[in-house]
Amino acid sequence: MTVVPTGYASYHNCRIMAYLDVRDVTLTFKGIAALMGVSFTVEQGTIASLIGPNGAGKTSMLNCISGRYTPDGGVSGPCTISLDGENLLSLPAHKRTELGLSRTFQNIALFKGLSVLDNLMVGRHSRMEYGLLASIVYWGRAARQEDRHRRRVEDVIDFLNLSPYRHQHAGRLPYGVQKRVELGRALAAEPKLILLDEPMAGMNLEETEDMARYILDIAEEWGATVLLVEHDMGVVMDISDKVIVLDFGSKLAEGTPDEVQADKNVIAAYLGTEQATFSGR
Amino acid sequence: MQGKCGLFFTSYRGEAQIFQSGFQKLMVGLFMLALLAAPLALNIHETSVMNLVFIAVIGAVALNLLTGVCGQISLGHGAFIGVGAYAAGQCTLNGVPFPLAILTAGLITAMVGMVFGVPSLRLKGIYLAIATLAAQLVLEFVFLHGGALTGGSSGLLLDPPVILGFVFDTEARMYYLLLFFAAAALLMVANIMRSRYGRAFVSIRDYYLSAEIVGVNLFWFKLVAFGVSSFLAGVSGGLWAHYTGYISAEQFNIGLSISYLAMIIIGGMGSVLGSVFGAVFVVLMPEALNAVANSLSAVFPGIAQSLVALREGVFGLVLILFLIFEPEGLVNRWRLVKAYWKLYPFAH
Helix, strand or coil, rough: CCCCCCHHHHHHCCCCCCCCCEEEEEEECCCCCEEEEEEEECCCCCCEEECCCCCCCCHHHHHHHHHCCCEEEEECCCEEEEECCCEECCCHHHHHHHCCCCEECCCCCCCCCCEEHHHHHHHCCCHHHCCCCHHHHCHHHHHHHHHHHHHHHHHHHHCCHHHHHHHHHHHCCCCHHHHHHHHHHHCCCCCCCEEECCCCCCCCCCHHHHHHHHHHHHHHCCCCEEECCCCCCCHHHHHEEEEEEECCEEEECCCCHHHHHHHHHHHHHHHHHCCCCCCCC | CCCCCCCCCHHHHHHCCCCCHHHHHHHHHHHHHHHHHHHCCCHHHHHHHHHHHHHHHHHHHHHHHHHCCCCCCCCCCCHHHHHHHHHHHHHHHHCCCCCHHHHHHHHHHHHHHHHHHHHCCCCHHHHHHHHHHHHHHHHHHHCCHHHCCHHHHHHCCCCCCCCCCEEEEHHHHHHHHHHHHHHHHHHHHHHCCCCCCHHHHHHHHCCCHHHHHHHHHHHHHHHHHHHHHHHHHHHHHHHHHHHHECCCCCHHHHHHHHHHHHHHHHCCCHHHHHHHHHHHHHHHHHHHHHHHHHHCCCCCCCEEEEEEHHHHHHHHHHHHHHHHHCCCCCHHHHHHHHHHHHCCCCCC
16 A cells, blocks of 8 residues: 555645646656646546647646656655546556546657558557457457447547548548547547647648537547647637646646636736736746 | 449458458469469479478568567567577477477477567667677577587487378478468468557557557567567477478578568568568579579570579679669569559559
């Protein structure tokens, strides 16, 4: 059993665990702090956005949640990242997928040698359980499971309108479609929490609107909680239930889009100010 | 009479088949029949070349699974084949029945391969190649100085395989045994490639960062790739040892590793069919060179000797030409030819 420090326990009890609960995450690279004691929460079934200027630590935050980076600890006490009450930090990245976490990347990170269909089937990797021998024989158990998972993948293909590209190599598709395939791969894993790293980057207006619609549907129809990193403020303010603002690795503000837009510190960070109201580092 | 134009599936399972259309199945069936009948038409030398092709096919498809599909480059494949050869040889010399000896050889080689695959967790690309080169050199040293276990520099002498009292002591008999093993190895790898394991391997090759995110345990699946590949290498080595009846350390040198790499580059990385093309090409090339030399010797006396001396050079030249003109291998050429005939006589 892990020993919970008393200070932490009282802090822990004073508020109800949120669905995604990030507490006091600090991440440094050789002394340079990328994140400084960042805490925030995301409620189940909502869309939260993480915004901030370049280098604010948004992607580092996603990497901490998804397991690419391990946070150093907290500024005051141990840091925690928990999803639905389960501590994520004690698990390696590939185990977090089983708990219902999936993500997309800022730069397209598809498996270029696989077809769109197979890319989505890889997305279901953690949901399949047959072993090596079953896969060598490919009879009975393996074939049945492939069949069943294919059905689920077809739901994702229908949802994202990917059927014209089903058997094409992912690497040869247009940029906007590749972004959609990557979203599909994340969605195929049946995530409870889906992390989207700049899903609208480099897209035209129409593609952006489609993507925003998909994200809304993911939260409403697929029941997944969404944590979004995005620079397109129009989209962020339109679709988010909550906005978290980072700047230089610290949290500036957290609240509804209206609250955040009215926040003095946020305005200072984005637009600058005559008087130095921002007292960051 | 009306036929359907195109290939339509009414079930997901139909689409997941290795051979999809009726025509394809028919052609593969006919090809297998032709292979089964071939020893009747071939002379002993030709049959022996076919046998070497079958052994190379097993080794090539094994390396292709590791290097072509999973992206883990290995320069130790020749040594792994050697481990299988010695393991199988020691088994049969100690009275273990042949099928069990081949299985044991495969399992022992799988374990050795997995041990040498451990550095793949941290090392990628050229660095992993150097680490597996170390495996090659270490194992070569063990083969040469293994004492009674490997017979040292004098090697091991083996009897032909015996299964349930039936002795495979002629080329034709070996042909059927090796054909069976080659077909089984191809089916095994083809099945792995269309299952979750194959997809996980490709995901590691193409983008290991997102492979981890979709839930692929990188270390474990790289080890599995090394294990399965080495298992087949061991089987190939065991068969080779019992086919030639003699094992010596020189057989499994770095040159063997490189010629297997050449097979998968020439045939097509990441493709089962490509492994077959590559194995056939590399095994047949010296034969083809000899045939050319013999037919020319009437015109240019003495050319046979110089061509034989040039063999290594020609091999290298062919490899370079392939890398320049057909980097995706013979299998790509095959696809283009098939696509051409699909619509013949119309261009589009």
